[in-house]
Amino acid sequence: MAAPILEVEDLGVEFLTDHGWVRVVDGVSFSVGEGETLGLVGESGSGKTVTSLSVMQLIPVPPGRISGGSIRFAGRELVGMSEPQLEDIRGDDIAMVFQESMTSLNPAFTIGEQICEVVRRHRGCSRREARDRAVEVLELVQIPDPRSRLGAFPHEFSGGMRQRAAIAMALACDPKVLIADEPTTALDVTVQAQVLDLLRSLQQRFGMAILFVTHNLGVVADLCDRVAVMYAGRIVETATVFDLFESPQHPYTEGLLQAMPQLGERGKRLAAIPGTPPMPWQMPTGCRFHPRCPYAETACTEQDIPLRALAGDRHVRCRRVEELTLEGAQ
Amino acid sequence: MSDATASEFEQLGASVSARRRFLRRFMRQRTALFALGFLVLLALGAVFAPWVAPYDPLAQNLDRVLEAPSLAHWFGTDELGRDVLSRTLFAARISLLAAFQAVLIALVIGVPPGLIAGLAGGRTDNLIMRLTDALMSFPPLILAVAIVAALGPSLTNAMIAVGILLSPTFLRLMRGTAMAVAQETYVEAARSIGCTQSWIIMRHILPNVVSPLFVQISVFAGVAMLAEAGLSFLGLGAQPPDSSWGAMVGRGFRYISHSPSLIVFPGLAIAVTVLAFYVLGDGLRDSLGREIRREE
Amino acid sequence: MTAPLLSVRDLAVTFHLRGGLLRPTRHLKAVNGVSFDIAPGETLAVVGESGSGKSTMARAVMRLVEPSAGSIHLDGDDITALRGEPLRRIRPKLQMVFQDPYSSLDPSMIIADVVGEPLTVHGVATGADRDERVQALLEQVGLGRYHMNRYPYEFSGGQRQRIAIARAIALQPKLLVLDEAVSALDVSTQNQILNLLEDLRRELGIAYLFISHDLGVVEHIADRVAVTYLGRIVEEGPTERIFAKPAHPYTEALLSAVPIPNPRIQRSRQRIVLPGDVPSPLAPPPGCPFHTRCPHVMDVCKTVMPAHTPMAGGGSAACYLHDPQATEGGRRAS
């Protein structure tokens, strides 16, 4: 693995809810190397978005707060950094693309104005240079005839074009880390394929690190180098993409892989992990997956299971790793 | 035959009914709760004024006019030697009743056409909205004075005027909410199972437009009370011997340099009560609003 | 083949978008010349890009939007122009589950009323009898009776979708229209619901019109597949044939764009990445609707809409590549 550019260690995030302070992200650690794509996967509500927003220090406070841990970008601590300093980093060194492109783009300004503003803020360059840069990045994301499109408003673009424009804006300052929270989930598969191709080629050219949040294992298989699997606010397994799909070590990962409809198995009953994920205010004791785990034993319910390092840069949070042989993807 | 498991159900074991959850949320809002408590006490004070008031509010005592607050007369006495505390309590009846009348009239005038406009759409909607715009384009105070002048000065007439003035807001609110609710998928789902039009309106649309209405009612009770105070101050509202807080301020105004307490106490009553209605409205909005959100 | 349960011919739905002061009223052909049949107990899946008219097609079949042309026959009866009471009377045969489990259940009603509503409005059962039936329905979809007095927002997405299904099968419909009914759910929950649908089909013999953009799911559940593009069905046929030998270039691209959840296979696949975006349905291109993005486009394609040609292995495709006469001239011209 390349030298880590982004390191998250023991991150905890809490929200004030009807049930008091609830910890929705608990002890999350991972790192992303230069030029590497880390996939963050897990079911809805597992804390993927909260984790990625924490990296940008964009958790809404209140109701949220970062209750502990450390987030380092190129060795600099982001937790507790002053807002002006963060603003210098956001959009410049670390950029983000959201699921709904409308969240990243302001409907009241043209695409050109928005990209130019980011460039001028961080680069302090002239209007003309900013415009040239905007044309350049729009070209990068394959918006046809970019110069004339600078004056277009977001709503004049199709969903796929908007998402590409949002990516262009994120790329405008050559970020070292790109955080993409489900950037293709709202898109059609054919458009998703375009965007994934684009991200891949951009990464090859510029060598940025990507934290790619998704719940689609197909997309992970397509794009990611390493994968972190989240369940109920915790990372339960990290591994390289090939290891993870071939020989998952955590029962939850196995469940997810088995649940993907397999090609050529018409009419067979689909595998499903029974039950639903727990609510963050009523986390099960011990292993948080035990109520749904087919391999659970009484001991699994008793005490917290630590994330253990295995050979080959893998980490697994299951007390039965050694005994279990789990099935990977076909 | 199901894949649902015990844990899926266990989770729900902890859940509670919508009403209880609303209550729990509302209870957590200290200020709103406090406002509600104040309003309840005030209403009780007004209802039981004959029993709790220390004096007869009309009993004059010309030996003790315009006295400052004292142990015998907590709020002092007025120009005829009447006890201001007792008068304030009795005036609460009039003021609260007036606010109630105005809001009721605004509801009766505003809600049905608002719902009709929102649900019928098209030409009916156009017509209703034109009429509303015409009504709204009159300067409000002139309209109120004109209505009172036409009907004769009395508190009820003044409140009819206020109700008419407030009704367009209810109308717009209901039109907007009804339009939004009619677009909801569950309304289409109701059509798809074969519900009749009237069933859909009664069972699906009406129950879902009332929550924003409650919020507006609470805020408008405060507005109506302010309007009543203003009109009574001008002599267009409560007529002697009846007295509302606004009327008390109006009459006390003449003695402002000699005994400011005459307007301070009814004035405070108005301010605090109006504020309480607003705060309650805010609290209701916050506790209801989240019911509609899809979180959790 | 048995007589079809649902038979749709040349269906078209046009939305009239009201213009403003400066813009004239525009006409949007959301569905255009669509024909298909569904046999009793059969599952027809409809797949296609967002905005290609899948939901509009479903809503037209449900008679929730007015078709502007064509006919819809259910069980041999023409239901295209039914209104009022006669329409209400056929509704029990035809039920629908909507995509968004959060907005499709009335938030102010308890579950007993949500699920029991079809029974009440059709006068099938009332009072204790109704509640008993609701309990049975809830159990049938894998929920316990103790959910009866809860409100929808107390349930997870998957549970809500079970509730929506319980409500939809309450009147024992012959056809259930599922518009992206599992799209909003996590894979695991999605599979629970798909298994439930499979069980219900076996027990009750319901036919499904299954709308989805997830080809993995479609391959699993469907007997036949129809592929839509810009308001038209461009290919249709048995699931095996469509997945093994897609005939239309769009179907082919669609299949190749679905990432396979296995990095070794996915990274060594030949992928077709289509250029450009779906054209606006307000200004569909002339000729074949796919010609602006088609890797095999020929001159004929740009002027005349290709007709459906029957395919070996079942079904048909609307593409000049498979129309022997047209290809001759077309290839030469281009």
Ligand SMILES: Nc1ncnc2c1ncn2[C@@H]1O[C@H](COP(=O)(O)OP(=O)(O)OP(=O)(O)O)[C@@H](O)[C@H]1O
């Ligand atoms: N502003 C907030 N207030 C309270 N709770 C929140 C807030 N934002 C997120 N949460 C809670 O934090 C948990 C994790 O949410 P998060 O959005 O990170 O999940 P996710 O993994 O991104 O899911 P999805 O796949 O649905 O996007 C959830 O239980 C959610 O309800």
Ligand SMILES: Nc1ncnc2c1ncn2[C@@H]1O[C@H](COP(=O)(O)OP(=O)(O)OP(=O)(O)O)[C@@H](O)[C@H]1O
């Ligand atoms: N009520 C309406 N008024 C005007 N246009 C509409 C209406 N409903 C749908 N449309 C338009 O009709 C076209 C087809 O929409 P439809 O919802 O049927 O597509 P879809 O295939 O279901 O897409 P998705 O996969 O996004 O659900 C779209 O261009 C849409 O904007």
Ligand code: SF4
């Ligand atoms: S620790 Fe036990 S319950 Fe948890 S995943 Fe491992 S085997 Fe299952």
Ligand code: SF4
């Ligand atoms: S008809 Fe022509 S443009 Fe259309 S799909 Fe076939 S080859 Fe492509």
Ligand SMILES: [Mg+2]
């Ligand atoms: Mg998320």
Ligand SMILES: [Mg+2]
């Ligand atoms: Mg749709």
